[in-house]
Amino acid sequence: MSASAKEHLFALAGNPNCGKTTLFNAITGARQHVGNYPGITVEKKEGLCSLDGHTIRLVDLPGTYSLTAYSLEELVARDFLVHERPEVVINIVDASNLERNLYLTVQLLELGVPVVVALNMVDVAESRGVRIHCDELSRRLGVPVVPTVARRGEGKESLLKAAVQTSESGRKWEPLRLSYGADIDPTLQDMEQIIEEKGLLTDLYPARWTALKILEEDEQVLGKAREADPDLTQRLLSLAAKVITHIQKTLDSYPEAIIADHRYGYISGLMRQGIVEQRWRGDRLLWSDQIDRVLTNRFFGPLIMLAVLYGVYQITFTYSEIPVGWFEAAFSALGSWAESVLPEGPVRSLVISGIINGVGGVVGFVPLIFLMFLAIAFLEDTGYLARAAYMLDRVFRIFGLHGNSFMAFIISGGIAGGCAVPGVMATRTLRSSRERLATLLTAPFMNCGAKVPVLAMLIAAFFSENRAQVMFLLTLLAWIFALVLAKLLRSTILRGPSTPFLLELPPYRIPTFKGLMIHTWERIWQYVSKAGTTILAISVLLWALMAFPGLPEEKRAVFEKGRQEVVAGLPAEVRAPLLAGEDPASSDPAVIQAATALAELSRQEATEALKYSFAGRMGRALETFSRWCGFDWRTNVALVGGFAAKEVIISTLGTAYSLGQVEADQSLSLSQRLQQDPHWKPLTALAAMIFIMLYSPCFVTVTCIVKETGSWKWGLFSMAFNTTVAFVFATAVYQGGRLLGF
Structure with a gap:
């Protein structure tokens, strides 16, 4: 410069x-x-x-x-x-x-x-x-x-x-002086003179404007005035009270309404002074109004809205599949490279399981998130989302919510997919603090993109013949739970009047490419910066909880003795590779049998190590409660991991059930393993899906709730409230099913 x-x-x-x-x-x-x-x-x-x-x-x-x-x-x-x-x-x-x-x-x-x-x-x-x-x-x-x-x-x-x-030009602050009628002007002038003489808040506001705000009973200005000079403020309020009483008696109104009327009167006068020229007239509807006749129609509007949202869902998941695969392949290759260069031990485990997989779990979703937000930005910039909120306001008001709550639910996974983090952020458009809290506390009940692979894995295992119907039922249940529980919150701790749904339906516009890219990039960056760093830290913490303190020495010695017994009698040249976990490249049936036995011992050792880890001990302690839902300690470990991120549930279940680390795209093998496990039955799976769908938001979402509300109180409440709801309903499903003989 x-x-x-x-x-x-x-x-x-x-x-x-x-x-x-x-x-x-x-x-x-x-x-x-x-x-x-x-x-x-x-x-x-x-x-x-x-x-x-x-x-x-x-x-x-x-x-x-x-x-x-x-x-x-x-x-x-x-x-x-x-x-x-x-x-x-x-x-x-x-x-x-x-x-x-x-x-x-x-x-x-x-x-x-x-x-x-x-x-x-x-x-x-x-x-x-x-x-x-x-x-x-x-x-x-x-x-x-x-x-x-x-x-x-x-x-x-x-x-x-x-x-x-x-x-x-050096123009000073020069307030416009309007007349507000014979009922207000004399008192307003007296108040202005007093404020000017005493210098009340004149460093912030013009004296006449401060007088107007006191007449309108503006809480913020009144608070500042009382702090500056309580006696003078009381004197001004006494003058204002006389005007308020007079207007109520004579006009059955309030000063703020009269002031607003005179402002609009001033504007109306301007409009009549040759400013606006109407070049043609007619009673034909504007083209955007003609479109609205169809898109906001009581019957066709909701059907079109569902079709549009389903289209967004289809575009997002169909066209993100290939780039998501690229990201997964890239992080898989990075993990393989790290495995080849790092010696076996805690450092390699931390780098691969804690860091690479943790970051990959977040970054891998970026193509999906990009397409989702691009589609939402397009609908928003065209003006269609305002119509969707308008149509759903009547439904949402029944449950104590607002028409604008709709977008938070959709972004959080109203149609299977999405993410609760930007969904919670979307509540910023709500003006009422109570409606906003009710929305951001219930939006995480939607089936976000992290829950979908877990639900799909359980559906594949136990409801394979009715996959689409079960997923549709779970989506429907998510909406029902969110709306009913929002009504519960609005009737109890968040009780208060509903705010009017004042929404301008903007004319339809064709979005610009630059505008779409800027809007999408802003949201992508928020997702990566806020979710990525937190999930990385949680992944490292979760890895530590599942890796330490490890097996006691006497237990480790038992497994080592078992390995030695398996390889006893085999030629010396194959014993070392077998014990090191390498492929001995032998077709001898005895060697192949020994390799299989050693692999089974390693699986058993991994299960025992998990059982003795901090996470395993926690899972066993929780069995006192979780057995009511039909969950054993291994399931509990996976659900505890889900507190960090729902994506973790599949990989943790794989480890807990002696399958090693299982990624989302390997869920079929995990489905088959659970299907064959005597503990798991369709009723157990249904209770688990209900619990996973409803229990505590992931830690990133909780952090976002804390940032959006400005208090840890609501973040902790969300964890406790959602988990309690999940436990009650999962228990009801499991115990009710048992009573009915399922």
């Missing part, structure tokens, strides 16, 4: 679905950083761009309809404006919904921030026969207005130039 260059801080503000994020991506490209605001879960995006020697730091504020601070997003946006004091706020306004979008513009002007209006989607407005005179709108508002088409990147340079010019 040259000596004369200056870095500017600009903020992007706008309603949801106004094209704000698309414009942000068009301006910053790959030069952006995604994180969270400190201490909260609302996503924070920052990006850099350059213009004529100026470096611009652009902050994409959460999408919000107003600055009333009724939601976390509104509070975050408002706090950023008053605390960070950006030089300019670029307010993105949807030209095709101008009147509604200008409500946020008016509030920004009332706050006094320097504003540049980006009149976005002018092409959509023109396709509807609407022409907006930007110069006249700019003159009436007193701020620059620049037409843009964010999805094509049109107008972004003109917009940035206008923002830089506004910044360099």
Whole structure:
């Protein structure tokens, strides 16, 4: 950067679905950083761009309809404006919904921030026969207005130039003064004068704006005011109480409603002053409305939605199969190479079982996750997901959830597959903290991609003739359990009113390739960075629990004696290779029989070692409870491993049942082994599938729940609650089945 260059801080503000994020991506490209605001879960995006020697730091504020601070997003946006004091706020306004979008513009002007209006989607407005005179709108508002088409990147340079010019003009914060009617204005003026004289919060807000917030009983502003001067705040509240009482008696309303009415009145007046020109009229439906007649139809809509989601599932799992195979082959080759160069012992076991397999288990899912998120980003950017949430809101409200809970369930595995980690992250779109908690606590009940191989292995062993039907039944049960348990939570510890489902159905759009790639990459990076590091650590820990302390010396001596007895009498040249586990390359029946016997001894020793390991001891201790579900200690070891990651269950079952390490693609051999084991029966398998489907989320998901809620309390609650539910229902299935003679 040259000596004369200056870095500017600009903020992007706008309603949801106004094209704000698309414009942000068009301006910053790959030069952006995604994180969270400190201490909260609302996503924070920052990006850099350059213009004529100026470096611009652009902050994409959460999408919000107003600055009333009724939601976390509104509070975050408002706090950023008053605390960070950006030089300019670029307010993105949807030209095709101008009147509604200008409500946020008016509030920004009332706050006094320097504003540049980006009149976005002018092409959509023109396709509807609407022409907006930007110069006249700019003159009436007193701020620059620049037409843009964010999805094509049109107008972004003109917009940035206008923002830089506004910044360099040295414009101060000058609040817009509106009239709110004869009932409010006199008291508002008195309160403003008192606040100005006493300097109450004037370092943060304009005095008139603070008075408005006190009239609206804004909790955050009232809290700050009481902290600064409790006596003065009480005096102002007394003045406000008189107005509130008067408005309730005469108009049966509240100050915030009257204030909002006058804002919309101001906007309506603007619209009548030659700003908007309707070039043609007619009662024909817009093409997006015509599509919605079919896609949101009460009968056809849900059927089409199921077909679309099934298509996403098919695309994801069909086209990810080959690249997933490449990843598996690459990590298998890496494991073989490590086995060839590292001497036998704990270090080789740690590197192969703990590190390579741990990382491979996560990275191997990247092609699947990529395709899933690409498909979801496409549906989201086209506007279809908003329709799906709209259709399901009525169903979800019965269970105390919100229409937007739908996406969290789908991403978590609403159709077999998916991942609970991004599903939990998807709850950020929910405004009500209670609905959000109920959603993120029940989303892990869905059959994620890590559970599917385990369920498929058990189905192959005991329900091979009805595989599709059983998997469909388990998917249906996952939804039933999630919704019913959400209702239980919303009726008890998360009791509270449901929030209204206010959702704008955006017009259908064709997504841009760049936008899709950015959205998909953001989610992939979150998955790899958050899941990869945690699973690696857990894999190493699990390896240690299953490897140590090992067999007691006397037990090891028994197995060694057995090996010596097996090779006794064999020629000396084959004894050493046999004892070393090598292929003696002999066709002698005695040598082949000895090799088989030695392999069986090794399997038995591995089982005993596991039994004496920390994990094995834990599994045996849990048999007191698990026998009610029909699980023995070996199954318990696998289920304990599943607390770390559900993918681990198959490999741990393989080890526990003397099969060695068994990968997901080798599940058929494990299926056959379980089928032949006298302990396992179809009833046991059904109870196990119910338990695996419902019990504690994997550790990565629990960590994500902690990060999203800001408290370990909810992460621990999720582990305890889900496992209790799983135990109760698995016990009911197993014991009920026994009583019925199954």
